[in-house]
Amino acid sequence: MGYEAKTERYDKMTYHKAGRTGLRLPAVSLGLWHQFGAAYSPENARSMWKGPYGNGGSKKHLTASLNQSLKRLGLDYVDLFYSHRPDPETPLEETMETLAGFVRQGKALYVGLSNYSPEETERAADLLQQLGVRLAIHQTEYSMFHRDPEKGLLDVLDKKGAGCIAFAPLAQGLLTTKYVSAIPETSRAKDANSPFLQAEHITERTVSKAQRLNLVAKERGQSLPQMALSWLLKDARMTSVLIGASGAQQIEENVQALQSADFSNEELSAIEFILSEKNEGE
Incomplete structure (x- = not known):
């Protein structure tokens, strides 16, 4: 007997609009990076076939990639199509013209960016707007331990009416109780060849911050990962x-x-005080 989703599965989830679009996404989404992380690497995700056309943000690559995905998924269109990283060898105009073309063709309802700088994001959003398409969302790494989006990206997204979706919001496990005492034997951090969290990232200072944040979370009646997610979602731009x-x-x-x-x-001040302490060597 095949899988059948519960009919009430949408009833209890909180949904947020992606910026000033009509697209609504669940506030907490399930990502598959850690399960299928190799598929996200430049060597794999962007090299879909041999030869010079398997990489980057060119019209050739993006169009073939989307068409192949639609065929594998058995769909006529996707809700959201991302340009996952800027391509320095392709003019940004070409990449954005291709994304806008997908929307006009009905192959994608919305388009998004990922891992673009604030400056690149603003320019891309302007190019899309000139083509009659709105940038819906930007996917970026963001957590209590990685706050680069606060250095301009969130402001750009707010200005352009785009939403933000954070990957690695628990800093690949550092913002859980998993590493508070020691590195578990089953952790990916034990694998020197893992593309994910490495043992050298689990410093004494980082562990100390996680321990102290955990105390704040307990006072709030939350686990550390719950508080870390709540902390991100408190921002209306998320x-x-x-x-x-x-x-x-x-x-x-x-x-x-x-x-x-x-x-x-008081809680925000306590969290900020913990996070603002510099790691050794910074």
Whole structure:
């Protein structure tokens, strides 16, 4: 007997609009980077066939990539198509013209960017607007331990009416209790060849910050990962956070972050004080 989703599956989730578009996304989304991470690498995701046309943001590559994806998925269109990284060898005008073309052709309803700088994002949004297409969303790494989006990107997205979706919102596990004491033997950080979190990232100072943040979370009646997700979603510019999970229990725990999204000024000050402490060598 095939899988059949529950009819009430949409009833309890919180949804946010992607910027000033009509697209609504769940506030907590399930990402597959840690399960199928190799597919995201430049060597794999962008090299879909041999030869000079398997990489980058060219019209040739993007069009073939989308067509192949639609064929594999058995769909006529996708809701959202991303340009996952800027291509320095392709004019940005060509990449944006291609994305806009997908919308006009009905192959994608919305388009997004990922890993573009604030300056690149603003220019891309302007190019899309000139072509009659709105930038819907930008996917970027963002967490308590990685706050680069606060250095201009979030402001650009707000200005252009685009949403933000954060990947690695738990800093690949550093913002869970998983690494508070020691690196678990089953952790990917034990694998020197892993493209994910490495043991050298789990410093004494980072662990200390996580321990202290965990105390703040307990005072709020949350787990550390729940608080880390709530902390991101408190910003109205955030559309969604992409979580990874090894089981249903982790998903259920993370989704509960939506039940305690408000922070007092005292809590925010305490969190900021912990996060503002410099790591050694900084």
